[in-house]
Amino acid sequence: MAPADPKLALLKSIPLFARLDSRELQRLGQLFDEVDVPAGRVLMQQGHLGGEVFVLASGGVRVERNGIAIADRGPGDVIGEIALLSEGPRTATVTTTEPCRLLVLGHREFHSLMDEQPALRLQILEGLAGRIRALEGDAVH
Numbered sequence: 001m002a003p004a005d006p007k008l009a010l011l012k013s014i015p016l017f018a019r020l021d022s023r024e025l026q027r028l029g030q031l032f033d034e035v036d037v038p039a040g041r042v043l044m045q046q047g048h049l050g051g052e053v054f055v056l057a058s059g060g061v062r063v064e065r066n067g068i069a070i071a072d073r074g075p076g077d078v079i080g081e082i083a084l085l086s087e088g089p090r091t092a093t094v095t096t097t098e099p100c101r102l103l104v105l106g107h108r109e110f111h112s113l114m115d116e117q118p119a120l121r122l123q124i125l126e127g128l129a130g131r132i133r134a135l136e137g138d139a140v141h
Contacts, residue, residue: 005029007103010057014078016127024120031113032103039098043079046093050083051107059100064093072097081128083107 008029011017017028032055037043039059044050046065056077063071063079070092073079079094087107114121 007032007034007057010055010076010103013076014055015130016078016081016124019123019127020120024117024123027113027117028105028120031109032105035102035104037096037100037102039096039100041096043094043096043102044090044092046091047089049087050080050090051087053081053083053105053110054079054094055103055105057101057103059102060097061094061100062097064095065091085125085128 008025011029011032012020012025017025020028034057037059043054043061056073056075056079058075060072060074061077061079062069063073073094080090082088082091114124
């Protein structure tokens, strides 16, 4: 059964979080902040350090690498998920192309949750590993 809270329903629809039970999902939802961002705002800059992940609740963004547009993303997409594991340099620049409503989760809050619920850590890491495999479809794993 889908959660009644629209924020939790959105999070549950994302493959990275789909395997969470209702208690884990509820706790995760408490950590995400909701923000409205105007069109034209740079959310992350390639090469700069990153410390948060974004879930697009509404609106759209353009993803560029080395100044070349490589993707457009919309509602339900996750941006910057590698920052959940490390605060390393961003691999792309992401700019809003229209007004957006974003769910934002910081690196520190995420790792706090992982310390509270170790089983959740494994589920998230498995989800991220699946995404990395999908990105590197031809690579040997």
